[in-house]
Amino acid sequence: SQLAEENLWALSVHExxxxxxxxxxxxxxxxxxxxxxxxxxxxxxxxxIRSNEREKRNGRLRATLDTSxxxxxxxxTATRCEDTAVYFCARPFGSFNKLTFGAGTRLxxxx
Amino acid sequence: xxxxxxxxxxxxAVTGGKVTLSCHQTNNHDYMxxxxxxxxxGLRLIHYSYVADSTEKGDIPDGYKASRPSQENFSLIxxLASLSQTAVYFCASKDRGATEVFFGKGTRLTVV
Numbered sequence: 001s002q003l004a005e006e007n008l009w010a011l012s013v014h015e016x017x018x019x020x021x022x023x024x025x026x027x028x029x030x031x032x033x034x035x036x037x038x039x040x041x042x043x044x045x046x047x048x049i050r051s052n053e054r055e056k057r058n059g060r061l062r063a064t065l066d067t068s069x070x071x072x073x074x075x076x077t078a079t080r081c082e083d084t085a086v087y088f089c090a091r092p093f094g095s096f097n098k099l100t101f102g103a104g105t106r107l108x109x110x111x
Numbered sequence: 112x113x114x115x116x117x118x119x120x121x122x123x124a125v126t127g128g129k130v131t132l133s134c135h136q137t138n139n140h141d142y143m144x145x146x147x148x149x150x151x152x153g154l155r156l157i158h159y160s161y162v163a164d165s166t167e168k169g170d171i172p173d174g175y176k177a178s179r180p181s182q183e184n185f186s187l188i189x190x191l192a193s194l195s196q197t198a199v200y201f202c203a204s205k206d207r208g209a210t211e212v213f214f215g216k217g218t219r220l221t222v223v
Contacts, residue, residue, distance in 0.1 A: 031210075042115075042201050042214030043154070088153055096142050096161050097205055097212060098169065101153030 010106040013079055020075045021105045023089035033099070034063055034074045035088040043088060043101075047074070081110035114138060115215035117202050123221045130189040132218050134202030141207040143185040144169070145177060148199045148217070157200075160185055161207075192222045 013019045023032070031050045035043035047063040049056040049072065056063045062075045076083055086104040093100060115136045124130045136143065142161050146154035156169030158177035166177040174196060176188040185204075189196055202215045 033210075033212075040216070042203070042216050044214070045211050048210050090153075096159060096167075097210070098144070098156055098159060099146075099154070099212065100170075101155070103151070103153050 009103070010108070012108040015079055015081060015109055017079055018075060018077045019079055019107060020073050021087045021089075021107065023072045023074075023102055025070050025072075025089075025091055027091075029067075029091055031092055032063075032065060032072050033090045033092065034061075034072075035090055035101075036083075036085045037088065037104070038085045046087075076107075079109045083107065084109045115202055115204050115213050117200075117215035117218050119218060120216065121219040121221075123223060124189075124192045126192060126194060126222055128192050130192050130220065130222075132187040132189075132200055132202075132220070134185045134187075134215060135183055136185075136202075136204040136213075137183065138204065138206070138213070139182065140204035140213075141182070142205040143179065144203040144205075144212070145175075145185070145187045146201045146203065146214075147171065148201060154201060157187065192220075194222050196220065197222045 033048045034046045037043040047056050047058050049063045049065045060077045065072045086106050088101050088104045090099045090101045118133045144159040145157040148154045155171050157175050160166045160179040163182045178186045199217045199219050201217045203212050205212045
């Protein structure tokens with residue numbers, strides 16, 4: 001199965017700034033999920049955006065989906081130190097919500 | 112908040128030895144999964160289960176077996192551990208009708 005791929009391996013921003021993580025995929029999707037993984041923890045789902053949705057918000061998080069370009073983005077506004085993590089996009093496939101993950105983008109907010 | 116507990120949290124195993132990783136969930140979820148994460152990479156699906164006493168192969172099942180003796184418990188078994196199986200292993204669960212997948216904190220396995 002094709003992987004969803006984040007476009008940048010690492011990002012660094014100052015606290016309070018906004019940041020966007022991008023993801024591209026190569027096959028048709030029914031939905032795309034964004035996950036955050038903090039050091040020493042398992043991934044935690046942030047947003048699920050379905051193929052018929054263009055935008056989804058969750059507090060300071062905003063996900064977009066462009067099925068024509070097969071790309072998605074996750075934006076975080078007013079970043080905080082606790083946003084430091086690895087962010088993954090993941091594509092559900094088949095039955096039982098199996099997931100294909102991208103390689104992840106490492107975001108550093110605080111030194 | 113869904114709870115998925117993995118044990119042990121870390122383990123060092125000898126090449127050729129048998130390793131069993133355990134996972135327990137307390138939320139009555141139907142679906143359970145085992146994923147593997149290599150340093151700097153995303154997670155890859157090893158095995159999954161949608162009902163007790165049944166397991167299915169994921170994307171990378173070779174060298175692994177799974178067991179789901181009850182709805183709450185799901186084990187990953189490495190009969191003959193190899194160096195290439197050094198990784199962090201995550202268990203996850205999901206309710207049948209829901210979209211959110213809940214992950215455990217992971218087990219760091221080092222095969223020497």
